[in-house]
Amino acid sequence: MTSTATRRSLALGLAALTVLTVSACGDSGGDDAAPDTLLVGVAMPTTTSDRWIADGENLEAQLTSLGYQVDLEYAEDDVQTQVDQIGAMLDAGASALVVGAIDGTALKQVLGRAGDAGVPVISYDRLIRDSDDVAFYASFDNAKVGVLQGTSLLQGLGVLDASGEKTGAKGPFQVELFAGSTDDNNAKVFYDGAMSVLQPYLDAGVLEVPSGQTDFETIATAGWKGEVAAERMATLLEPYQGGVTLDGVLSPYDGISRAILDTVASGLPDAPAPQVTGQDAELDSAKLIAKGEQLSTIYKDTRQLAEVTVVMVNAALAGADPEVNDVTSYDNGAGVVPAYLLAPQLVTKDNYRAVLVDGGYYSAKELG
Numbered sequence: 001m002t003s004t005a006t007r008r009s010l011a012l013g014l015a016a017l018t019v020l021t022v023s024a025c026g027d028s029g030g031d032d033a034a035p036d037t038l039l040v041g042v043a044m045p046t047t048t049s050d051r052w053i054a055d056g057e058n059l060e061a062q063l064t065s066l067g068y069q070v071d072l073e074y075a076e077d078d079v080q081t082q083v084d085q086i087g088a089m090l091d092a093g094a095s096a097l098v099v100g101a102i103d104g105t106a107l108k109q110v111l112g113r114a115g116d117a118g119v120p121v122i123s124y125d126r127l128i129r130d131s132d133d134v135a136f137y138a139s140f141d142n143a144k145v146g147v148l149q150g151t152s153l154l155q156g157l158g159v160l161d162a163s164g165e166k167t168g169a170k171g172p173f174q175v176e177l178f179a180g181s182t183d184d185n186n187a188k189v190f191y192d193g194a195m196s197v198l199q200p201y202l203d204a205g206v207l208e209v210p211s212g213q214t215d216f217e218t219i220a221t222a223g224w225k226g227e228v229a230a231e232r233m234a235t236l237l238e239p240y241q242g243g244v245t246l247d248g249v250l251s252p253y254d255g256i257s258r259a260i261l262d263t264v265a266s267g268l269p270d271a272p273a274p275q276v277t278g279q280d281a282e283l284d285s286a287k288l289i290a291k292g293e294q295l296s297t298i299y300k301d302t303r304q305l306a307e308v309t310v311v312m313v314n315a316a317l318a319g320a321d322p323e324v325n326d327v328t329s330y331d332n333g334a335g336v337v338p339a340y341l342l343a344p345q346l347v348t349k350d351n352y353r354a355v356l357v358d359g360g361y362y363s364a365k366e367l368g
Contacts, residue, residue: 037069040313041089045102046077049255051280051302052100058306059098066310077223079103086110090117096313100124103183107131120316122309123337127185132334135316136324138309140300141341142186146193148346149277152296153248154197156275159206171206173247176236178229178260179219180252190252191216198250210239226259233263240268248275254285254297261294281347281356283366289352290367299345299355308340
């Protein structure tokens, strides 16, 4: 599932690592002493989401397999904890940092320490903002994620067919919109991508939002937390308790999707479930998709993302430039960060088995 170019880069990265570990030995004078092991700090945001656990495990496994020592830390969505963890990694002599930021704007000072020490920083999945000490960015095509989510919602409503062609359905379909956390740069990119698809149908009256809440700041979900989304969804139910049908919900993330579905089922027990999108292919949502209870999710293979990131670490430590495929889109406020973007994939009831089971992400037993 990884491109030939990416595998080639990984092989080159391994060669670079060999050079690095040899040079780390210093002048051994012919002794048989083992070379020093380079330390890579991996700072992940939380263990409350399955995908971040998988990200950390994949990074640790791949880096360790190439001979690195790895310090993997989770900050449990506490910004100061993440700052402290990164500082401790630098104190321990980390040669490189991989950071999945909690708040993309809060790391400038501690990453300044990394810059001063010549420690390369790889921004992992979430763009770190306002810092010129970020060497590279590894992520998925986040605008495409939003486009896929918006398109899937329209398909679930019957406005588009399976091939993406207009069906002529006039609606109006009643929908509500949710976005991710404002401190995550990706959240706005997802939103913009989805709205690029949905806005024409809102303008034409095919879609209606009874709450009137459509701007990013209003529909954002602090910390990507399901409980925050559930609380907001509960406040939106009143129109639908008077005979209006809630046809669909744009949701940016599976944890939010499940919270929305639970809230609607509780607050509107006699109404049909809305069509709800998602992201990250979390196991619980994959099960709901298999049963037809959640419309879709976006699958992002964290194994591939870990491979790309490892290539970046190897290249940066060797003083080389890794393969990137976007050098214009990701300006973090201090400059454009060279990025490698992987392709996301829409998962529905029609293809979940082919994508998630045949692709080795979950077993058939796990999905029930």
